[in-house]
Amino acid sequence: MITTEAILLRRREMRETSLLVVAYTPDCGKVHGLVKGVRGARAAVPWYLEPMTRQAIVLYERRRSNLGLISSFDLIDPFDGIRRDFVRLSYGTFCLELVDQMTEIGDPHPEIYRLLLSVLRSLAEGADPAAVARFLEVHLLQIQGVLPDPGALRLSPGGRLSLERMLTMRWEELRRLALSPPVAAELRLKLQGLLDGVLERELRSRRFLLQTGCERGIDRPALPARSAA
Template sequence: MPSEKSAAIVIRVIDWSESSNVVTLFTRDFGKITALAKGGRRPKGPFESALDLLAGCRIVFLHKSTEALDLLTEAKLMRRFRGAEQGLAPLYAGYYLAELLRELTEEGDPHPELFDASEEIIQVLSSTKAPVARLVLQFEIIALRLLGHLPRLTHCVETGVPVTASGTVAFGILSGGVLSPEVAQQRSRVTRVRNSSLKIIEQFAQDVNAWKTITLDSQSLGELRNLFNQYIQHLLGKKPRMHDHLRLLSQQ
């Protein structure tokens, strides 16, 4: 059984036995994997502190062809997540990023562009005075685009006709995008969104570094936070555990 190597981000760690962990890793080359880390709980074990949540590491693992867990044989720490040193908002934002990577991705489905974006955002969250609210929004939108879940923003998601109303437009949470007035009247879970907020989503979707230049007023941030909270909850079929903590982002 040949060994595989990749850069990885730790997105979950579960105690397996007195000495071992089961870890979920989002890797650059193999996507999400779940592996047994024998000796991972030992203070001076083979992985040292490389398996802390959101740590960046270089791993070597044995891929099992069956449904059995992969076997992690090496993990070299390359970067720690230091969000806790910057405050609760960066810490919770990092935990939310890990949760979305776990819930939105599939085992063995690589997305190197998403890995690179995640790695950069984690590093910025570890730095001083990170723009946490914009970083979270950037991650959500880029992840949705790369994974094929980005809402349709300019044409009715059901009829394909352009939606050109001024002011606000109807957005169907269940439909996955904007709706024409006629369709919106017949659908449930419809919310109103300002055109200016939809344009912000487009900008973030087109440029992974949009968070560096785009500023958000409190109204736009609140509207977008509410929209994505609802939409992501619908996609997952459940409320993300970290959603209640995202209220801290309104203070950013």
């Protein structure tokens, strides 16, 4: 039995009353957990089990299986500041998918958990969504050991300076990070090329960002606030 924090990355229904949850934890890395008895025949899944929530969970690991059993959840942070805004929600979804695709089950990296937590907090508190996404991309590539030296990326002086700043700044300062539109576009294309080489697939959430205009800074309507059950 392991008691740990977790950020829910995604979920899907299993059987009649169960859920399969994929979460990232500081202690175990990415985990797959079965949650039993959370759905009735006609009842909706409780909103607090949605992706992009920070939880305290109790996880029972199984021998010879990557699928554990999650017996309890205790909501810590729903990141409401993200959920009320279409653009922030779209970028938050991208961040979850990126972490999901860049990590393996049972390979703990506490720094990735802290990184994702800092990113979601910054999005919820009003940070520039595009700058936050670039920050996450840079640090995931660095943690995985596949980020080239900034001098080898053939960036403009402004792009190289911004990249070096992202690599050296404290994560707590992320909410103050801002990128000019030309630098943001340059870094997005350069980092996307690096990530595509690692993942060998296109992220659906990235395509959604482009299709909806979020990456171009087009304003979108805010989503209604969720009322607590």
